[in-house]
Amino acid sequence: MDAPETRxxxxxxxxxxxxxxxxxxxxxxxxxxxxSRAIQRLERRMxxxxxxxxxxxxSLTPAGAVFLAESRKALDAVAAAxxxxxxxxxxxxxxLVVMKPEGDAGLLGRILPAYRLDPDAVEVEVVVCGIGExxxxxxxxRADLAFLHGPWDDVSGFDVEPLLTEDQVAVLPRGHRLxxxxxxxxxxxxxxQLPRWPGVDVAGASGPLVRDASxxxxxxALSQVVAVLPxxxxxxxxxxxxxxxxxxxxxxxxxxxxxxRTRSRAVAAFVRACTEVAHGGRAVENAGR
Amino acid sequence: MDAPETRxxxxxxxxxxxxxxxxxxxxxxxxxxxxSRAIQRLERRMxxxxxxxxxxxxSLTPAGAVFLAESRKALDAVAAAxxxxxxxxxxxxxxLVVMKPEGDAGLLGRILPAYRLDPDAVEVEVVVCGIGExxxxxxxxRADLAFLHGPWDDVSGFDVEPLLTEDQVAVLPRGHRLxxxxxxxxxxxxxxQLPRWPGVDVAGASGPLVRDASxxxxxxALSQVVAVLPxxxxxxxxxxxxxxxxxxxxxxxxxxxxxxRTRSRAVAAFVRACTEVAHGGRAVENAGR
DNA sequence: CCCGATCGATACCCTGGCGGTATGGACGCA
DNA sequence: TGCGTCCATACCGCCAGGGTATCGATCGGG
Numbered sequence: 253m254d255a256p257e258t259r260x261x262x263x264x265x266x267x268x269x270x271x272x273x274x275x276x277x278x279x280x281x282x283x284x285x286x287x288s289r290a291i292q293r294l295e296r297r298m299x300x301x302x303x304x305x306x307x308x309x310x311s312l313t314p315a316g317a318v319f320l321a322e323s324r325k326a327l328d329a330v331a332a333a334x335x336x337x338x339x340x341x342x343x344x345x346x347x348l349v350v351m352k353p354e355g356d357a358g359l360l361g362r363i364l365p366a367y368r369l370d371p372d373a374v375e376v377e378v379v380v381c382g383i384g385e386x387x388x389x390x391x392x393x394r395a396d397l398a399f400l401h402g403p404w405d406d407v408s409g410f411d412v413e414p415l416l417t418e419d420q421v422a423v424l425p426r427g428h429r430l431x432x433x434x435x436x437x438x439x440x441x442x443x444x445q446l447p448r449w450p451g452v453d454v455a456g457a458s459g460p461l462v463r464d465a466s467x468x469x470x471x472x473a474l475s476q477v478v479a480v481l482p483x484x485x486x487x488x489x490x491x492x493x494x495x496x497x498x499x500x501x502x503x504x505x506x507x508x509x510x511x512x513r514t515r516s517r518a519v520a521a522f523v524r525a526c527t528e529v530a531h532g533g534r535a536v537e538n539a540g541r
Numbered sequence: 542m543d544a545p546e547t548r549x550x551x552x553x554x555x556x557x558x559x560x561x562x563x564x565x566x567x568x569x570x571x572x573x574x575x576x577s578r579a580i581q582r583l584e585r586r587m588x589x590x591x592x593x594x595x596x597x598x599x600s601l602t603p604a605g606a607v608f609l610a611e612s613r614k615a616l617d618a619v620a621a622a623x624x625x626x627x628x629x630x631x632x633x634x635x636x637l638v639v640m641k642p643e644g645d646a647g648l649l650g651r652i653l654p655a656y657r658l659d660p661d662a663v664e665v666e667v668v669v670c671g672i673g674e675x676x677x678x679x680x681x682x683r684a685d686l687a688f689l690h691g692p693w694d695d696v697s698g699f700d701v702e703p704l705l706t707e708d709q710v711a712v713l714p715r716g717h718r719l720x721x722x723x724x725x726x727x728x729x730x731x732x733x734q735l736p737r738w739p740g741v742d743v744a745g746a747s748g749p750l751v752r753d754a755s756x757x758x759x760x761x762a763l764s765q766v767v768a769v770l771p772x773x774x775x776x777x778x779x780x781x782x783x784x785x786x787x788x789x790x791x792x793x794x795x796x797x798x799x800x801x802r803t804r805s806r807a808v809a810a811f812v813r814a815c816t817e818v819a820h821g822g823r824a825v826e827n828a829g830r
Numbered sequence: 831c832c833c834g835a836t837c838g839a840t841a842c843c844c845t846g847g848c849g850g851t852a853t854g855g856a857c858g859c860a
Numbered sequence: 861t862g863c864g865t866c867c868a869t870a871c872c873g874c875c876a877g878g879g880t881a882t883c884g885a886t887c888g889g890g
Contacts, residue, residue: 273867408700
């Protein structure tokens, strides 16, 4: 079959997300009937039913679920194509690096000067975005590089270079039953409320949704939740919380990530600077491929 | 800006590849003027010049080169979205595994029975394609899994699991000046003709283009080329060629690859079967994510 | 030096795809 | 059974996008 137009993919994604033709049409700024027809056309040409509709409800078929995920990827790729071309075409080249607050564990302050020494260096703009937004920004071409946090962030579609791994600590309110322990294991935390982060779906975790570290610290201080965080988060710790090492928590890592198959010398140089700083000056030859 | 339609991306790719509006239009089955206008519109909306045209020649701007690469990725993603949805929607589920001739080093014969024991197993179809075609088939959704050959195949965009690594041997015609050596190093081969493979651009290598192993063996026997190949290729060796270990050649590896973020249980089970067979029965818990 | 060939851009026309409005029909609920 | 909801169908009108004819620039050959 002939490939669907990006418009059709966007229509389908809207309907699949809303599971409601009326609302989807509204979101797309159009009327409902043409939207219904567009989806019908799409299904007919693909030869697959994507949606199950009764006059009361719309649901995804298995093929529809696959197509939703794939369509999102495809739309990201289209958006990325435009953004990357625009960025490489316009004005002076610059690198856009995106991170979440505290997402660099203090490395960036040493990376930037190291990077500027590289002959391939260009101007760097650092954007601090909301938690979970970085990978989307990298995926759709708004950013050139991102500091991600393994194992939470989804690194698929990116090349990554690990910068440092750190153990995790439990952050507890002062006076918590475990606050005086020298160390603990994950099972000690059974039954505690753990926070949920936007963009991260952990099965079971149903504690309060937190948006940033200070919000989280506030909730911890109020004994609403406890959290298990990378060690460097200690620097955000307020006076009224305590940190206790968690011996069996998976170690967390900070990665620098960039789009796969990137050929940019500026990106390669930045990655080089990252690994040099992170690994104590040992040159890593094949960084940046 | 509003996203370009896939049709526009296809137009641009055609022009960028042909570097000639007339030929590109012909390839697309349309007249030249609407194609010129479509590209102009695209450039105007993107706000970037993609092509440099004089009335005699067309060339890519740097932004155009970036956009060409990104557009190909995006078109692949769109095609993959359709194919994967179709496959998961139609008929009985089946897994399509793609490999090049001899690309499994004999593993597949043991993997398939192991896979069938898995409760998540579905029917498997194995397609043997031309060299260098596998990653394209995996990328655009025609295949579910592929056996790739590191470090030659481009694995970006895929999740991979290495199955086995092997040392490389030089394949020489009987009577070659190095044929009697017990082992050699790469620099011993300086000045020899090395074959080129379709889809693999190695800087410098400018020997004859070979399409498959038997063709290559033929050329070796005729003293047209020598080749450095993974050890398992010995089994293709004809009587009139000899194999000599190359001590410092990078070791080659066979990987099983599948599209990132795949959630299919059937794919996960297949990968599980692969790792079990390859690693001698040691279960690998997180295979298939 | 001019003429013809080449090739992309422009001018103009026309069709069909796509979006809009009005309405139908199925289903759930009170 | 009447009403509200929600997707599908019918029908209409516009313009985006494709076609043809032609222009203008540039290069090469006689």
